Amino acid sequence: MEATDTTNPEYFHKVVDCQYACPAHTPVPAYIRLISQKRYTDAYLINWESNVFPGVLGRTCDRPCEPACRRGRVEKEPVAICRLKRVAADFKDEVADLLPKAGPPNGRKVALIGAGPASLTVARDLAPLGYELHLYDEQAKGGGFMRSQIPSFRLPESVLDEEIGYILDMGITTVFDTYVDSMAEMLTKGYDAVFVGSGAPRGRDLPKLPGRQEADANIHIGINWLANVAFEHTREIGKRVIVLGGGNTAMDCCRTSRRLGGEDVKVVVRSPFADMKASPWEKEDAMHEGIPIFDNHVPREFVVEDGQLVGMTFDKVEPVYHPDGRRELVSTGEDPVFFPCDDVLVAIGQENAFPWIEKETGIRFTSWGTPIINDDETFQSTRKEVFFGGDSAFGPSNIITAVAHGHKAAVSIDLYCQGKDLSKRPPPDVTLIGQKMGIHEWSYDSIPITDERKIVPLEDLKRSLNDRMVEVELGFDAEAAFIEAERCLNCDAQTVFTDINCIECDACADICPTSCITFTQNAPEDELRKTLMVPAENTEQDLYVSGTLPTGRVMVKDEDVCLHCGLCAERCPTAAWDMQMFLYNTTKATPNLVHVK
Amino acid sequence: MSYYKPKFRHPNLPTNELGYTVADYDGAISTLCAGCGHDSISAAIRNACYLSAIPPHRIAKLSGIGCSSKMPTYFLGRSHGFNSVHGRMPSVATGASVANRDLIYLGVSGDGDTASIGMGQFVHLIRRNVNMTYIVANNGCYGLTKGQDSATADLGSISKYGARNPFEGIDLASLAVLQGASFVARSFSGDKEQLEPLIRAAMAHRGFAFIDVVSPCVTFANHVGSTKSYSATREHLDAMPIDFVPMREEIRTQYKEGTSQAVTLHDGSIIHLHKASEDYRADSREDALMALQAAHGAGKVLTGLVYLDTNSQDLNHTLELASKPLNSMGKDELCPGSRVLNSINEGLR
Numbered sequence: 001m002e003a004t005d006t007t008n009p010e011y012f013h014k015v016v017d018c019q020y021a022c023p024a025h026t027p028v029p030a031y032i033r034l035i036s037q038k039r040y041t042d043a044y045l046i047n048w049e050s051n052v053f054p055g056v057l058g059r060t061c062d063r064p065c066e067p068a069c070r071r072g073r074v075e076k077e078p079v080a081i082c083r084l085k086r087v088a089a090d091f092k093d094e095v096a097d098l099l100p101k102a103g104p105p106n107g108r109k110v111a112l113i114g115a116g117p118a119s120l121t122v123a124r125d126l127a128p129l130g131y132e133l134h135l136y137d138e139q140a141k142g143g144g145f146m147r148s149q150i151p152s153f154r155l156p157e158s159v160l161d162e163e164i165g166y167i168l169d170m171g172i173t174t175v176f177d178t179y180v181d182s183m184a185e186m187l188t189k190g191y192d193a194v195f196v197g198s199g200a201p202r203g204r205d206l207p208k209l210p211g212r213q214e215a216d217a218n219i220h221i222g223i224n225w226l227a228n229v230a231f232e233h234t235r236e237i238g239k240r241v242i243v244l245g246g247g248n249t250a251m252d253c254c255r256t257s258r259r260l261g262g263e264d265v266k267v268v269v270r271s272p273f274a275d276m277k278a279s280p281w282e283k284e285d286a287m288h289e290g291i292p293i294f295d296n297h298v299p300r301e302f303v304v305e306d307g308q309l310v311g312m313t314f315d316k317v318e319p320v321y322h323p324d325g326r327r328e329l330v331s332t333g334e335d336p337v338f339f340p341c342d343d344v345l346v347a348i349g350q351e352n353a354f355p356w357i358e359k360e361t362g363i364r365f366t367s368w369g370t371p372i373i374n375d376d377e378t379f380q381s382t383r384k385e386v387f388f389g390g391d392s393a394f395g396p397s398n399i400i401t402a403v404a405h406g407h408k409a410a411v412s413i414d415l416y417c418q419g420k421d422l423s424k425r426p427p428p429d430v431t432l433i434g435q436k437m438g439i440h441e442w443s444y445d446s447i448p449i450t451d452e453r454k455i456v457p458l459e460d461l462k463r464s465l466n467d468r469m470v471e472v473e474l475g476f477d478a479e480a481a482f483i484e485a486e487r488c489l490n491c492d493a494q495t496v497f498t499d500i501n502c503i504e505c506d507a508c509a510d511i512c513p514t515s516c517i518t519f520t521q522n523a524p525e526d527e528l529r530k531t532l533m534v535p536a537e538n539t540e541q542d543l544y545v546s547g548t549l550p551t552g553r554v555m556v557k558d559e560d561v562c563l564h565c566g567l568c569a570e571r572c573p574t575a576a577w578d579m580q581m582f583l584y585n586t587t588k589a590t591p592n593l594v595h596v597k
Numbered sequence: 598m599s600y601y602k603p604k605f606r607h608p609n610l611p612t613n614e615l616g617y618t619v620a621d622y623d624g625a626i627s628t629l630c631a632g633c634g635h636d637s638i639s640a641a642i643r644n645a646c647y648l649s650a651i652p653p654h655r656i657a658k659l660s661g662i663g664c665s666s667k668m669p670t671y672f673l674g675r676s677h678g679f680n681s682v683h684g685r686m687p688s689v690a691t692g693a694s695v696a697n698r699d700l701i702y703l704g705v706s707g708d709g710d711t712a713s714i715g716m717g718q719f720v721h722l723i724r725r726n727v728n729m730t731y732i733v734a735n736n737g738c739y740g741l742t743k744g745q746d747s748a749t750a751d752l753g754s755i756s757k758y759g760a761r762n763p764f765e766g767i768d769l770a771s772l773a774v775l776q777g778a779s780f781v782a783r784s785f786s787g788d789k790e791q792l793e794p795l796i797r798a799a800m801a802h803r804g805f806a807f808i809d810v811v812s813p814c815v816t817f818a819n820h821v822g823s824t825k826s827y828s829a830t831r832e833h834l835d836a837m838p839i840d841f842v843p844m845r846e847e848i849r850t851q852y853k854e855g856t857s858q859a860v861t862l863h864d865g866s867i868i869h870l871h872k873a874s875e876d877y878r879a880d881s882r883e884d885a886l887m888a889l890q891a892a893h894g895a896g897k898v899l900t901g902l903v904y905l906d907t908n909s910q911d912l913n914h915t916l917e918l919a920s921k922p923l924n925s926m927g928k929d930e931l932c933p934g935s936r937v938l939n940s941i942n943e944g945l946r
Contacts, residue, residue: 073608074605074608075605440600447601447603448603448605450604503632503819504787504827505632505633505634505637505786505787505815505827506637506640506786506787506789507631507632507633507637509640510636510637510639511602511626511636513603513605513606514606514607515606515607515610515619516607534607534609534610534611537609550828550831551831561605561607561608563605567602570631571627571632571636572631572632573630573631573632573633573815573819574632
C-alpha cells in the first residue's frame with residue numbers, strides 16, 4: 001500500500017466517524033469535550049455554527065452520527081451524541097450577544113422561498129456578508145416542516161421560536177402568510193439569486209384503494225393532519241385510529257393521535273418491523289405509549305358501512321430477499337385481516353411538488369419531479385441564478401441534511417453573486433495541534449471510562465398523553481451529561497505518525513489496548529488487512545500506513561477500534577507518535593461565525 | 598510512565614486452545630521508560646505464552662533486582678511470581694523447582710543481576726541444569742542507576758557521558774555453552790519474529806534454557822557510539838530465524854534443504870532452525886562456541902538458537918527427587934515418622 005497522505009484533511013476527517021457521518025459535519029467530539037468541562041455555551045456555539053439548530057436537532061435529529069460512533073464498535077452502545085447536543089442547548093447561558101450580526105449591506109438581494117431549515121441556513125450564512133434577504137413562507141411563522149410536522153411533545157415551540165429568532169434577528173425581511181405561486185414573477189423582482197427551500201410538501205395517498213372516496217371524511221394525509229394539529233385547526237380524532245406507514249411521520253401521527261383522544265391506536269405497515277424507515281428510538285417511543293405496530297400488512301380496502309368508515313382490511317405478506325438485494329413482499333395465503341377503526345392517517349411518504357414553477361423559467365425537472373441540479377456541491381438549477389436545497393432538491397430527507405444543503409447553497413450563491421466560478425470552492429477550515437502537556441498528560445481526558453450509555457429520563461406517561469404540549473423527554477441532568485460526555489473516545493485527537501522518528505522499538509504495538517498497530521512487510525491492501533495483529537475486517541475503516549522504515553517494514557494502524565487513548569504516543573520514546581487535535585470546519589459562506597477559545 | 602491502560606480490547610481478538618485472548622496474559626502497565634527494550638521482551642513473553650496456550654496459573658515468574666527484574670510485573674498478571682534478592686534469583690528458582698516440579702519456571706534477569714552480583718549463582722544454576730527458562734534482558738548498562746557500564750558492556754562502547762569502556766564484556770551466551778547449559782540462545786528485543794518462537798521453545802525444553810536478549814536502554818545507551826543501541830544492534834545483527842511448531846499442530850511450512858534443521862523436543866514439539874551456514878550443527882557445543890566467537894570477531898551479533906541438547910537431564914531427575922510436587926503430598930508422605938527414620942538409620946549402620 002502507498003503511505004497514507006495525512007496532509008489531505010479528508011483522511012483525518014474520516015477518522016472522526018461521527019463528524020464524517022453528519023451531513024453538516026458538526027465537530028462532535030469538540031463540543032462533547034466542552035460539555036464535560038461544563039462549557040455549555042461554547043458547546044452550543046460550536047453546534048450553532050455548524051448545524052444552526054442545536055436545540056431542535058438535539059431533540060429531533062435522525063442521528064446519522066450515532067450508528068457511526070466508534071464507541072458502538074468497541075462496546076455495546078454509541079455515545080448519546082444527539083441528547084448531548086440538547087444538553088448544550090438546555091444549559092447554555094444567554095447567547096444572543098455572542099452570535100454574528102447582519103453585515104454592512106453589500107447591495108445584493110436574495111429571495112428565499114420556504115422558511116424551513118434549508119432557507120434559514122442560507123439566510124444565516126449570508127446575512128453577515130451584508131446580503132438583503134427576503135424570506136417567503138405561506139405560514140405565519142418560520143420553521144417549515146420543523147414547525148408543522150414535529151409535534152410539540154417532541155419539540156417545544158419555545159425552542160423552535162428561539163433558534164429561528166436568532167436568524168430572523170440578523171435583519172432578515174420576512175414575507176410570511178404569503179404563498180409564492182409563480183416563479184416567473186419572482187424572477188422579475190430584481191433578486192440577484194433565488195433559493196428554493198420549499199420542501200417536499202405533498203403527502204402520498206392511496207387513491208385507488210377500494211373505499212377511499214366513500215370514507216374520505218375519516219381519511220387524513222399524515223403531514224397535512226400534523227400541520228393542522230400544530231396550527232390548532234384539528235383538536236381531536238376518533239377513539240380507534242389506524243396509522244398507515246412505517247416512517248417517522250407515522251410515529252408522530254400515532255403518538256399525536258394518542259394525545260387527541262385516540263385510545264386504540266395502531267400502526268400498520270407493509271414492510272417487516274426491522275426494515276421500517278422510522279428511527280429505532282421513535283418506534284420504541286411509540287410502543288412505550290401503548291401503540292402496537294403490525295408489520296407485513298398490505299392495505300386491501302377501506303371498509304365502509306352506511307357511508308361511514310368502520311375499518312380496514314389488510315393482506316398478510318412475508319418478505320423474500322433476493323440475492324441482488326431486492327426485497328419482495330409475498331402473500332402468505334392467509335385470509336385478509338380486518339381492523340376496526342374510526343379514522344385512518346396515511347403516512348406513507350412525501351413527494352416534491354412545484355406547481356408554481358413555470359416551464360418558461362428554464363428550470364427543468366427530472367421524471368421523479370425533483371429539479372435537475374448541477375451537482376450536490378453547488379445546488380445550482382438549470383437556471384443559473386436559482387438554487388435548490390433541503391427536501392426540495394433531492395426529495396424527502398431530514399433537518400440536518402437540509403442544513404448541509406443550505407451551507408453549500410449559500411457558498412454557491414455568494415460565489416455566484418461575485419461572478420466567481422462555482423466549482424472553485426473555498427477549502428474547509430482545518431487545524432491540527434499537538435496535545436502533549438507532560439510525560440503522561442494530554443490536554444484531553446485520554447483514558448476512556450467504561451460506563452454504559454445513559455438513558456434519557458421521560459415524563460410520566462399519563463401526564464404526557466393528556467397534553468400534547470408536554471415534552472416527553474426530560475433531557476440529561478448535568479451529572480448524567482458529564483458521564484455521557486466522558487464516554488466519548490475523542491476520535492478527533494488524531495494519532496499522527498512521523499516515520500523518520502521511528503526506531504521500531506515496538507512499544508506502541510505492545511501497549512495498544514485494542515491491538516491496532518502492527519509493524520510488518522508492506523503488501524497490497526487486501527493482503528495487509530489479513531496479516532495484521534488482529535485482521536482488519538471492517539473495510540469501511542482505513543489503514544494508516546507509514547513510509548518504509550529502516551528495517552524495510554511499515555507501520556500499519558487499523559483505524560477501526562482505536563480508542564485514541566494516546567498510549568502509543570506516551571510509550572513512544574522518540575515522539576514518532578503524537579496526539580494532535582484535529583478540528584475540521586466545513587466550508588461556509590461566512591467562515592468563523594462564532595468565537596470559542 | 599503511563600498510569601492506566603483502558604479496559605477495552607479489540608472485539609475480534611483471537612483466542613488460543615484454552616479460550617484465552619492475548620490480553621488474558623497481560624500484566625500491569627509498565628513503569629519502565631517509554632521505548633525500553635525490556636517492554637518488548639515482556640510482550641514477546643506474553644505472546645509466547647498465549648501462542649503456546651500455557652495456562653497462566655501453571656507459570657511461576659522469578660526475578661532479582663534491576664530494570665529487568667521489574668519486568669515480571671508487566672506480563673502474566675495471573676501467574677505466580679517471586680521478586681527475590683539481587684542476584685539470588687537462581688537459589689529461589691532452584692528451591693521452587695525441586696519443591697514443585699510441575700510448574701513452568703520463567704526467570705527474568707539483567708546483565709547486572711546475572712553477570713555481576715549474581716554471577717556465582719548463575720553458573721551453578723547452569724551446572725545443576727534446573728528445569729527453567731532464564732532470560733537476560735541485556736542492555737550493557739545499569740539503567741536503574743543512571744547508566745553506568747555493566748559487565749556485559751562491549752569493549753569500546755561509548756557511555757552516555759562520553760567515556761569509552763576499557764574492558765571486554767562478559768559474553769553470557771558463550772559462558773552458558775561452556776558451562777554445559779542444554780539450551781542456549783541469543784536474540785534481540787526488536788526482533789519478535791525470532792524472540793517469540795525462541796521463548797516458546799525454551800519453555801518446552803526440559804532442562805535449563807538460557808536466552809540472552811540484547812535489549813536497548815532507550816534512556817542511557819541508545820546514542821551514537823553505544824554498541825547496544827537499536828540502530829547499532831540492527832546494523833550488526835546476524836539473525837538465524839527459527840520456527841516453533843507445538844506438538845498438536847501440523848507442520849505447514851516447507852524449508853529449503855540444507856539451510857534448515859528440524860529438532861524434536863521431548864514433548865513432541867518441533868523447532869525449525871535456519872542455520873548460519875550449511876554445516877552448522879545446533880547440537881554441537883564446539884560449533885556453537887565457534888560461531889559465537891567468529892561472529893564476535895567480525896563485529897556481528899549472532900542471534901538464534903545456538904545450542905540445544907534435547908537429551909538433557911534436569912536436576913529433579915539427576916537427584917532422583919520426588920516425582921510429584923510436595924504440595925500434592927499428604928502429611929504421612931512428607932513426614933513418614935520415626936519408624937521409617939529408624940529403618941533408614943538401621944540401613945546405614
